[in-house]
Amino acid sequence: MRQTYDAVIIGAGIMGCSSALQLARRGLKIALVEKGAIGEGPTGRSSAIIRQHYSNELTARMALYGLRVFEDFEEQVGGDCGFRRTGFVLVVDAKDREGLQANLALQHRIGIQAELVAPEALREIMPGLAFTDLVAAAYEPDSGYADPHLTVTSYERAARRLGVTVFPGTEAKGVRFEGGRVIGVETSRNELDTPVVLNCAGAWGAQVARMAGVEVPINACRVQVAFFKRPADHEGSHPVVADFVNATYFRSETGDLTLAGLVDPSEADAVVDPDNYIERVDFDFVSDLGERLVRRYPGLERSESRGGFASLYAITPDWHPIVDEVPPDSGFYICSGFSGHGFKLGPAVGVMAADMITGKSEPEFDPHIFRASRYAERDEIRGQYEYSIAG
Numbered sequence: 001m002r003q004t005y006d007a008v009i010i011g012a013g014i015m016g017c018s019s020a021l022q023l024a025r026r027g028l029k030i031a032l033v034e035k036g037a038i039g040e041g042p043t044g045r046s047s048a049i050i051r052q053h054y055s056n057e058l059t060a061r062m063a064l065y066g067l068r069v070f071e072d073f074e075e076q077v078g079g080d081c082g083f084r085r086t087g088f089v090l091v092v093d094a095k096d097r098e099g100l101q102a103n104l105a106l107q108h109r110i111g112i113q114a115e116l117v118a119p120e121a122l123r124e125i126m127p128g129l130a131f132t133d134l135v136a137a138a139y140e141p142d143s144g145y146a147d148p149h150l151t152v153t154s155y156e157r158a159a160r161r162l163g164v165t166v167f168p169g170t171e172a173k174g175v176r177f178e179g180g181r182v183i184g185v186e187t188s189r190n191e192l193d194t195p196v197v198l199n200c201a202g203a204w205g206a207q208v209a210r211m212a213g214v215e216v217p218i219n220a221c222r223v224q225v226a227f228f229k230r231p232a233d234h235e236g237s238h239p240v241v242a243d244f245v246n247a248t249y250f251r252s253e254t255g256d257l258t259l260a261g262l263v264d265p266s267e268a269d270a271v272v273d274p275d276n277y278i279e280r281v282d283f284d285f286v287s288d289l290g291e292r293l294v295r296r297y298p299g300l301e302r303s304e305s306r307g308g309f310a311s312l313y314a315i316t317p318d319w320h321p322i323v324d325e326v327p328p329d330s331g332f333y334i335c336s337g338f339s340g341h342g343f344k345l346g347p348a349v350g351v352m353a354a355d356m357i358t359g360k361s362e363p364e365f366d367p368h369i370f371r372a373s374r375y376a377e378r379d380e381i382r383g384q385y386e387y388s389i390a391g
């Protein structure tokens with residue numbers, strides 16, 4: 001039997017689940033189609049760091065909104081997200097000093113708690129950090145990280161409670177149009193009738209856009225994460241650190257582990273087939289990352305490697321997502337390409353997508369800067385740093 005929905009969402013990572021919840025809160029009948037299991041994709045493997053340092057106001061406001069939701073998750077979404085407030089430290093050298101100061105001024109304008117700290121003051125914030133090569137550091141006391149799998153499954157359950165029909169293990173195979181407007185989705189199991197499709201397919205976002213005859217510059221890029229077991233005199237949790245000097249980020253993980261990865265623009269070059277890539281971590285990656293980490297956090301010299309994994313970023317040319325209806329008035333919406341920093345934005349993205357689809361005249365988060373045409377218009381989003389991930 002054919003089933004009819006107000007909107008069909010393709011992809012149940014954090015963007016799809018958060019959008020489903022927000023659309024259901026507005027009374028829409030929603031189907032959420034996921035080809036794998038919920039939480040199994042890149043969202044579930046996210047480092048899930050929640051910081052608010054950004055170079056543009058919209059994204060910083062979205063990150064702040066996200067922080068407020070993660071802090072009060074049971075009330076605002078339901079269930080648990082495993083939020084841990086550890087603080088966030090960003091350290092830069094001379095070339096990024098001005099950018100850091102400009103971003104702090106932006107943060108203060110919109111009410112984000114963040115401060116410029118002298119490198120020596122880091123001794124108090126995170127004992128054991130080496131800082132002789134630094135010129136500036138920013139500290140966000142409220143930031144931290146969450147449990148990504150718990151978060152996305154809590155969102156999915158909250159959406160189900162509001163009547164969203166979730167189809168796990170169901171792949172969207174095609175989008176049907178009539179007279180230039182969406183009329184349905186063909187899946188591996190059934191046909192769904194709908195006037196609205198929301199493409200939340202992340203690293204598969206370009207593939208799903210092609211089902212609607214739309215080309216978008218979203219690449220699936222392989223990225224790696226590694227774990228290190230800290231020595232006994234470095235037990236307990238530590239702040240999240242983004243180290244632009246050594247191009248790394250790291251945070252604590254349960255079991256006195258430190259989870260770490262790179263903050264490196266060349267990650268955009270590792271384009272892979274999202275359905276066929278090597279998911280184990282490379283030995284060379286672990287050894288290079290370990291050396292970089294020891295320069296900032298010398299105690300890790302005595303750590304033990306505890307493996308790691310590879311997953312996917314969905315990277316666009318300016319490392320910001322595409323959130324737009326393309327073609328205009330077609331009913332086909334894209335909300336993909338979060339370029340390795342979308343987890344923290346997930347709560348706000350749901351609101352953004354729901355406002356866009358329901359045509360709210362004064363949206364909470366106006367997606368204009370994320371429009372698909374910005375690349376052709378040469379109006380890409382520019383950040384303060386070479387590392388666009390913090391843009």
Ligand SMILES: Cc1cc2nc3c(=O)[nH]c(=O)nc-3n(C[C@H](O)[C@H](O)[C@H](O)COP(=O)(O)OP(=O)(O)OC[C@H]3O[C@@H](n4cnc5c(N)ncnc54)[C@H](O)[C@@H]3O)c2cc1C
Pocket residue numbers: 010011012013014015016033034035036040041042043044045046047048049050170171172173200201202203204208223224225311312313335336337338339340341342343344345
């Ligand atoms: C290793 C790593 C570390 C990260 N660290 C951070 C961080 O510290 N902080 C932060 O904010 N962000 C971080 N990110 C980024 C963040 O996790 C992502 O931006 C975010 O999770 C993307 O969510 P999504 O819903 O857009 O995509 P995804 O989680 O990729 O979900 C898309 C879903 O669509 C499904 N799908 C695809 N095609 C189809 C189809 N045809 N039919 C049905 N389903 C389909 C896929 O199976 C997938 O489950 C990290 C990402 C990775 C990989």
